[in-house]
Amino acid sequence: MSVFDHKEFDNHEQVAFFSDKQTGLQAIIAVHNTNLGPSLGGCRMWPYADSAEALNDVLRLSRGMTYKAAMAQLKLGGGKAVILGDPRKHKSPEMMRAMGRFVEQMGGRYITAEDSGIAVSDIKLMGESTQHISGVSAKYRYDGGEADGNPAPSTAFGVFTGLKASVEYALKTDLKGVRVAVQGLGHVGYRLAKHLHEHGAKLFVTDIYEDSIARAVEEFGAVAVAPRDIFDAEVDVYAPCAMGASINHNTIERISAKVIAGAANNQLAEESLGEVLRQKGVLYAPDYVINAGGVIDIYHQRMLSTAEAMRAHIEGIADTLLEIYTRSEQNQQPTNVVSNSIAEERFLTE
Template sequence: MSVFQHIEFDNHEHVAFCHDQETGLKAIIAIHNTQLGASLGGCRMWPYSSDDEALNDVLRLSKGMTYKAAMAGLNQGGGKAVIIGDPRKVKTVGLLRAMGRFVESLGGQYISAEDSGMSVADLKIMAEHSNHIAGIEAKYHVNGEQADGNPAPSTSYGVFVGLKTTVEFALKRDLRGVKVAIQGLGHVGLRLAEHLYKAGAELYVTDIYPESIDKAVSLYGAKAVSLEEIYDLDVDVFAPCAMGAILSPETIQRLKVKVVAGAANNQLAKESCGQLLKDKGILYAPDYVINAGGIIDIYHQKIPSSHEAMRAHLERIGATLVEIYQRANELDQATNIVANQIAEERFTKKD
């Protein structure tokens, strides 16, 4: 299939492929839009079942980063990188160095940061061969702690703020006693569970790794459920915090919640699924708005800032969501469509 004819090709500016025979690296970098600045996005390593699945993911993710940066008020464009492979099995120093060289080959059009399957330590290895790696010299932390470059604390706090705001808007209540189903307990999902637990929410969790579930059960009193059962729970909130495209006509039909608010990128299998959520009376927090904490964190690490300024920026995620919800009600449109309209007004604006 031609990249230009791919269903997820959305006038991307640049899509690059890399195969390093010596290390086994197979990777794709997609640059969606640089109207507001150089493209920034995480580097994800995942055991994709096919090359086409990886291409589909990187195209969707890079587009989402353009919209995310615009909605977060950043002078930044959208890009993304994916490495094909299981990070627990085939990640090597040589492979990471080769990935650094791949990023460098684009001459600064793409700035790479951390994402699923990657760590700050991995980025530092990539930085041995590229000057365009972000999040490895962090100064600020959302909780005022010593920063290590991991944006997950900021991402999870931003999702928590957004989830809390969405519950208040939809259910007119705080989080005490609210039942939340969390799908995915990685770097962000587990931290989100902690925030929700401290706010008094009741948690139901699932993950592909049993040890992650065990942590949530032990630390936060969560109830463990199966990967499939998570869609069928009689709870208030569904928080997708794993892979994307999980909100399909089939899964939406199964949901009994009133709110969908989580950290995963590209949660809607199709844009039309936003209308299906609206028709069911479910308030959807557009993913690239609620999960913008990571890119906000990385942006603040590059400018003169402070712990307090970064935290205040993260908390503005709540106000942005309220703006979307209010306009969606006024226009009688799905929240994802309204969010897209606002973002496009920003990143297509000409001087």
């Protein structure tokens, strides 16, 4: 099947495949849209079942980055990279350098950064082969702490800010005692869980790695849940922070939460599920709006800014969500449709 015929192909400007026999690297970079600027998006390493699953992911992720940048009012386009493989087993310094050479071949149309399975140290290795990297050095951190370039803390803070605003809007309460199911305890999910714990939320957590669950149970008093059972948890908020498409035809009826707000990209398996959630009375925070803290962080690191300006920009995620929720209620449209419409007005008319 041609990439042009793929169900997730959305007039992407470029899709490039790369293989390096010596290091075992197999990767895909997708550039969705550069109307607002060069495409920026993280590099993800994941044990995909096959290349078809990886292609599906990179097409959806790159498109989401275009919408994310537009909604965050950044002069950036949308792109993404994926590496096929288990980062705990297959990653090597040589592979990361080879990935850098792949990024360099894109000629600056794509700028890479951290994502699931990829750390700051990995991006630095890529940087030995390309100048088109970000998230490896920083002048600011949203909380005034020491900045190391990792955008995950800003992503988590943005998601927390948006989740808190969503709970206040839908449940008319603060976070104290609110039950939150966090699916995925990686770089962002763990930090989100920490914010929620510090503000009195009751946590139900899961992850594909048992040691990550054990850590959250010990540090946050969280309730451990098996990955397959997280959708059945009796909670007020479902926070997907792992892979995409967790909200699908098989899971949507199992979710009892009245708010869905998390860090994962492409949470809806299909856009039509936004209307299903609306009909169920579930408030859905569009993923590329609520998880924009990381790209906002990187954007501010690339310009003359301040920690205060970056924090204010990230906190603005809450205001953007409230605007979407208000329009959704007024127009009787699902929140994802409202958000898509606003974003498209910005990047399709430039």
